[in-house]
Amino acid sequence: MAEILFYVLSAAALLFGLGVVLAKSPMMSVLSLLGSFFCLAIIYLLAGFQFLAAAQILVYAGAILVLFLFVIMLLNLGEMGAIAERSNSFLDSTSARIGAVIAVGMGVVGLAAASRAAFQPVRVEPGTGLDGLEAIATELFGRYSLAFEAASILLLATIVAVIALAKRQRRGLKDGGRA
Amino acid sequence: MSPELLEIVVWIVKVHVIFLGMVGVAAITTLAERKVSAWMQYRHGPTRVGPQGLLQPLADGVKFIFKESLVPDGANKWMFRFAPALAAGPAMLTVAVIPFGPDVTLFGVTTPFSIVDLDIGLMYILAIGGLSVYGVIVGGWASNSKYSLLGGLRASAQMVSYELSMILAILSVVAISGSLDLREVVMQQKTLGEWNILYQPVAFLLFLIAAFAETNRHPFDFAECEPELVSGFHTEYSAMRFALFALGEYCAMVVMSSVAVALWFGGFSVPFMPEAHWTLGILAFCAKVTCFLFFFLWVRWTLPRFRFDQLMNLGWKVMLPIALVHLFITGAVISFAPQLKSLWNGLVNGAS
Numbered sequence: 366m367a368e369i370l371f372y373v374l375s376a377a378a379l380l381f382g383l384g385v386v387l388a389k390s391p392m393m394s395v396l397s398l399l400g401s402f403f404c405l406a407i408i409y410l411l412a413g414f415q416f417l418a419a420a421q422i423l424v425y426a427g428a429i430l431v432l433f434l435f436v437i438m439l440l441n442l443g444e445m446g447a448i449a450e451r452s453n454s455f456l457d458s459t460s461a462r463i464g465a466v467i468a469v470g471m472g473v474v475g476l477a478a479a480s481r482a483a484f485q486p487v488r489v490e491p492g493t494g495l496d497g498l499e500a501i502a503t504e505l506f507g508r509y510s511l512a513f514e515a516a517s518i519l520l521l522a523t524i525v526a527v528i529a530l531a532k533r534q535r536r537g538l539k540d541g542g543r544a
Numbered sequence: 545m546s547p548e549l550l551e552i553v554v555w556i557v558k559v560h561v562i563f564l565g566m567v568g569v570a571a572i573t574t575l576a577e578r579k580v581s582a583w584m585q586y587r588h589g590p591t592r593v594g595p596q597g598l599l600q601p602l603a604d605g606v607k608f609i610f611k612e613s614l615v616p617d618g619a620n621k622w623m624f625r626f627a628p629a630l631a632a633g634p635a636m637l638t639v640a641v642i643p644f645g646p647d648v649t650l651f652g653v654t655t656p657f658s659i660v661d662l663d664i665g666l667m668y669i670l671a672i673g674g675l676s677v678y679g680v681i682v683g684g685w686a687s688n689s690k691y692s693l694l695g696g697l698r699a700s701a702q703m704v705s706y707e708l709s710m711i712l713a714i715l716s717v718v719a720i721s722g723s724l725d726l727r728e729v730v731m732q733q734k735t736l737g738e739w740n741i742l743y744q745p746v747a748f749l750l751f752l753i754a755a756f757a758e759t760n761r762h763p764f765d766f767a768e769c770e771p772e773l774v775s776g777f778h779t780e781y782s783a784m785r786f787a788l789f790a791l792g793e794y795c796a797m798v799v800m801s802s803v804a805v806a807l808w809f810g811g812f813s814v815p816f817m818p819e820a821h822w823t824l825g826i827l828a829f830c831a832k833v834t835c836f837l838f839f840f841l842w843v844r845w846t847l848p849r850f851r852f853d854q855l856m857n858l859g860w861k862v863m864l865p866i867a868l869v870h871l872f873i874t875g876a877v878i879s880f881a882p883q884l885k886s887l888w889n890g891l892v893n894g895a896s
Contacts, residue, residue, distance in 0.1 A: 434685075435704075
């Protein structure tokens, strides 16, 4: 039963993933991504990782995708058609080709890594409830605290950089207006 | 009857009782909203349907079912139809983990009075409850109307902003009780002196404010905001689809009230009666939730609406820093509790 469910969910996640790339409207892309995340969360549940499943939905579906939607809705609705048209010729552009090469490369590397089990998995027992939660927390804030903090600093740096870039552009516009 | 079969039967009964009870309460709240507003404005409110207008929700329901359900020409048809379900579904799903009462013994069967006691109940409520924003966003977008779109935009910004403060406020309580299981948190507050409101009043205030924003209630109902946006994200909706949005909002109110009661006000524990019968426990929970629901209505008909930039400033520049500092202090106090205790003892002994 669980195995069948796993394959069905995996297939659904992949289909939703295809939907993200192939959907004509960006709105549908985001909603497909939402479906994909949901399938992943249920797969985590099947594996016994309740906390991870809830965190997946809370963080990705509840916060990050909402921000995506926010940005998409800020784009003018009239431009939606233009974006959709461009996505038809998506595979022709050079950047898309480079991106595809990188994606395939990453997939190959990931597959190789997975098949050789080259990475050390975090030793968290798939426990339920607070025991599993405690184990995850001790690993995250104990052994892996440096990586965890480094990731947060990286994110912070990205935010600061984006704000700096946006501010500079706006100041440039203002100066241009005055001159 | 075999134990497995019995378990399934008990479970089905519980799901029906709790779910239908929830929808019933949501329907009654719509009537309460009109009655309370009338009472506050020196009017009568609905009086024609049934005694004192008590059957008004039923009449409303019939009206919603028989009205024409319009789909605007320019709308994205499928998304437009899907959005109300997205709005109402998550709010109803979160009811599953709320502990409405202690162990119930009926016909010789003893079972906890909640659909399921999840170890990560609070995470589940936050995760699933956070999804109801999609209904508002997708509904606002699919309507293909500028008012709906603006309403959806506001809802997405507002809900993401206040979700942070809400999660941090709840985390403080989780830190002192050491559990994400709502029933476990309730069990730790058996007597009046153990209620978390005495230890975490700031977290409760933060949660309360964020709850108003999360449920899109006045004074934070910018997603509908009649003077500016006609009626916001559901401008184009009519009949049952509109009713589903309203139902989702009222269900979310009930869930938020239940979470507040369970986390801060002892849940189903009866004040001064630690060994109360389970019926009293359920009644106590309902009474506490009713107080909160009344508070929601009271605020709606008392306070004026904020401005949207004020809402954002409050969320990011006031609530979030306070919530962060509060969580930090809570964590510090918990970590250094033994040292603080010995320090306190030393001070008391030194003074005497």
